[in-house]
Amino acid sequence: MDDQLADARSRLHRLSPRAAFQELLHRRSVLVDIRPEAQRAAEGEVASSLAPLVVERNVLEWRFDPRHEARLPLAHPDLRVIVLCQEGYTSSLAADALARLGVWRATDVIGGFAAWRALGLPVDGDAR
Numbered sequence: 001m002d003d004q005l006a007d008a009r010s011r012l013h014r015l016s017p018r019a020a021f022q023e024l025l026h027r028r029s030v031l032v033d034i035r036p037e038a039q040r041a042a043e044g045e046v047a048s049s050l051a052p053l054v055v056e057r058n059v060l061e062w063r064f065d066p067r068h069e070a071r072l073p074l075a076h077p078d079l080r081v082i083v084l085c086q087e088g089y090t091s092s093l094a095a096d097a098l099a100r101l102g103v104w105r106a107t108d109v110i111g112g113f114a115a116w117r118a119l120g121l122p123v124d125g126d127a128r
Contacts (some may be wrong), residue, residue, distance in 0.1 A: 001045050002055050002103075004017065005077060005092055005093065006091070007088060008092050008093050008095075008096035009092050009124075011086040011096055011099060011126070012061065012095055012096060012099070012106075012107050012108065013107055013110055014076050014088075014092070014108055014109070014110050015082060015107055015108070015110065016109075016110055016115075017110070017111060017115045017116040017119050017121055018119065018121070019072075020082050020084075020109045020116075021116075021121050022092075023043060023080065024050045024051075024052075024082075025050070026030055028080060029080035029081065029085055029105075030051070030052075030053055030074065030079065030080065030081055031046060031050060031052040031053065031066075031082045032052070032053045032054075032055050032060070032064075032080070032081055032083050033045065033046060033052050033053070033055075033084045033085075033113070034055060034056060034057040034060055034069055034083055034084065034085050034090065034091060034094055035056075035084070035085055035086055035113065036056060036057075037056075039086055039125040040054070040125075041118070041125070043086065043113060043114075043125065044113070044117060044123045044125045045113075045123060045124050045125055046068055046084065046116065046121075046122065046123060046124070047122030047123055047124050048110065048124050049122065049124065050122060052084070053072075054070075057085075057090060057094060060083075060094055060098070061097055061098070061101055062077065062096070063080065064079075064096065064098050064103055064106075065074065065101045065102070065103075066101075066102060066103070067102075074103075074114040075103075076103075077102045077103060077104060078104075079103060080105045080106075080107075081095070081098055081103055081105065081106040081107070082095075082106075082108065083098070083106065083107070084108065084109050084111070084112060084113055084116070084121075085108070085112045085113070086112045086113050086114055087111065087113075087114050087115075088108060088109060088111045088112035088114075088115065089112075091108035091109060091112060092108050094108070095107050095108040
């Protein structure tokens with residue numbers, strides 16, 4: 001698994017939580033939280049003022065594939081998608097999957113939501 005993760009990350013320009021926050025502030029990207037509902041409830045979520053989208057991992061490709069009938073209206077090959085998971089592992093694999101589908105600007109957050117929260121970036125429902 002470590003080799004697969006390293007391979008996926010070799011194709012991404014991963015973002016620090018602060019860099020992702022700056023992109024969201026300036027509305028240059030969309031943040032997609034792929035964590036399951038129970039994890040978001042337990043750990044908190046990126047502040048709603050930053051307009052994060054929740055698209056759980058099991059449907060991510062269908063919702064962002066620009067050619068698929070189940071895609072979200074905003075799905076487009078040029079869309080800047082920043083994928084977020086809890087610690088930055090699953091998000092790397094998910095962002096790489098999106099890039100392979102043609103969403104070439106997809107990336108993820110280094111350290112995931114845990115790093116976001118640890119830096120004191122805006123959250124809602126922070127259980128800690």
